[in-house]
Amino acid sequence: MRGFSDRAMAIQPTGVRRMFDMAGDDVISFGLGEPDFQPPQAAIDAMTKAMQDGHNKYTTTAGLPALRKKIAESWSSYQAGMDENNVCMTMSGTNALLNCFMTLVNDGDNVLLPEPYFPLYGPDVTICSGEARFYECLFEHEFIPQIEELESLVDENTKAILYNFPSNPTGATLNLQQRDALLGFARKHDLWLITDEVYDQMVYDGEHVSFMGCDYDNILLVNSFSKTFAMTGWRIGYIMSNNLEAMKQIIKLQYYITACSNDAMQYAVLTAFTEAADYPAQMTKEFKARRDLICQRLNAMPGVSCHIPNGAFYVFPKVEVLGTSSEDLSIELLKGGVLCSPGTAFGKSGEGHLRFAYTISREDISRGMDKVESVLIRLQEAASTVI
Numbered sequence: 493m494r495g496f497s498d499r500a501m502a503i504q505p506t507g508v509r510r511m512f513d514m515a516g517d518d519v520i521s522f523g524l525g526e527p528d529f530q531p532p533q534a535a536i537d538a539m540t541k542a543m544q545d546g547h548n549k550y551t552t553t554a555g556l557p558a559l560r561k562k563i564a565e566s567w568s569s570y571q572a573g574m575d576e577n578n579v580c581m582t583m584s585g586t587n588a589l590l591n592c593f594m595t596l597v598n599d600g601d602n603v604l605l606p607e608p609y610f611p612l613y614g615p616d617v618t619i620c621s622g623e624a625r626f627y628e629c630l631f632e633h634e635f636i637p638q639i640e641e642l643e644s645l646v647d648e649n650t651k652a653i654l655y656n657f658p659s660n661p662t663g664a665t666l667n668l669q670q671r672d673a674l675l676g677f678a679r680k681h682d683l684w685l686i687t688d689e690v691y692d693q694m695v696y697d698g699e700h701v702s703f704m705g706c707d708y709d710n711i712l713l714v715n716s717f718s719k720t721f722a723m724t725g726w727r728i729g730y731i732m733s734n735n736l737e738a739m740k741q742i743i744k745l746q747y748y749i750t751a752c753s754n755d756a757m758q759y760a761v762l763t764a765f766t767e768a769a770d771y772p773a774q775m776t777k778e779f780k781a782r783r784d785l786i787c788q789r790l791n792a793m794p795g796v797s798c799h800i801p802n803g804a805f806y807v808f809p810k811v812e813v814l815g816t817s818s819e820d821l822s823i824e825l826l827k828g829g830v831l832c833s834p835g836t837a838f839g840k841s842g843e844g845h846l847r848f849a850y851t852i853s854r855e856d857i858s859r860g861m862d863k864v865e866s867v868l869i870r871l872q873e874a875a876s877t878v879i
């Protein structure tokens with residue numbers, strides 16, 4: 493048999509999936525990051541109707557103009573003057589990310605990526621023959637990157653930097669001053685700035701701080717309706733940029749990736765915008781109550797400290813049990829009936845952390861936290877008798 497490509501051999505399955513595959517059906521799952529809501533009924537109805545109306549065909553590569561225009565308008569308070577030409581529909585945020593890297597990265601280029609990270613970033617850069625260079629977003633810095641570290645990583649082969657706020661897995665968000673410092677870094681080194689804002693609608697206190705609207709030409713925004721309208725299984729997202737030359741390249745590449753997005757689904761998302769505009773806010777209200785509950789429970793446990801995340805639906809506490817790695821800890825928790833992800837599934841700087849996705853009911857969060865607490869107390873007691 494002839495071998496496989498270097499790019500296939502260079503990438504590994506992600507740690508989040510590995511834990512998920514090990515779990516039985518009876519565990520309380522804080523594992524995967526998908527809302528436990530269904531898409532708005534209006535969108536489901538619109539999808540059915542669109543199919544019955546014959547919208548079952550290829551669309552233009554960039555997608556339905558009315559939807560793209562609606563998306564551009566939805567960002568007008570950040571960046572005025574954009575229209576359908578600034579938006580390319582994709583078949584998910586995952587697709588949008590790969591397209592951005594394919595559009596920008598050459599063999600020998602490097603890309604600065606956050607760590608802990610959404611696990612697709614590094615392999616995506618590898619698939620594009622680039623080098624993934626990770627900058628740390630640490631607990632001690634409220635999970636915000638430090639400019640000095642970025643300065644130590646950048647060189648003449650750095651093509652782009654990716655920022656992800658609100659962050660998966662930390663839930664961190666930026667304030668305006670931090671945003672401007674990160675923008676200033678990209679501008680100083682003339683880098684493409686890819687901003688993954690798929691959690692822009694899930695911000696708890698204050699407004700979402702975006703890179704859109706910043707006075708810089710080299711910004712590509714990645715977004716998705718997976719979280720916004722709880723449509724993870726639908727696979728629809730987009731890339732948006734004020735830079736029309738970049739949009740031209742992105743749309744050209746998108747043709748070779750998927751030809752276009754799903755015809756009927758684009759009508760459904762358009763309907764969600766008009767008839768279920770408050771849906772993300774309703775979900776966010778519930779997520780906020782869950783966030784408060786899970787943080788309060790975790791912070792009361794021995795050896796656990798967690799920041800109160802301001803966005804997304806993850807909490808990334810520091811969990812210290814002497815002599816136990818985060819991977820071992822998550823296996824112990826799984827045995828105790830709770831699925832979560834070891835911090836190291838998001839890079840080595842995630843050691844000492846666990847990620848809990850609070851995408852289950854408050855009742856299940858409480859039951860799950862009871863189990864976490866009893867496992868941690870048992871492990872802490874065992875660790876102290878060893879000493």
Ligand SMILES: Cc1ncc(COP(=O)(O)O)c(C=O)c1O
Pocket residue numbers: 525584585586587610656659660688690715716717718724727728729
């Ligand atoms: C930070 C981040 N970016 C992008 C994505 C991709 O989302 P999707 O492919 O479902 O649109 C996710 C999904 O979890 C994510 O957490």
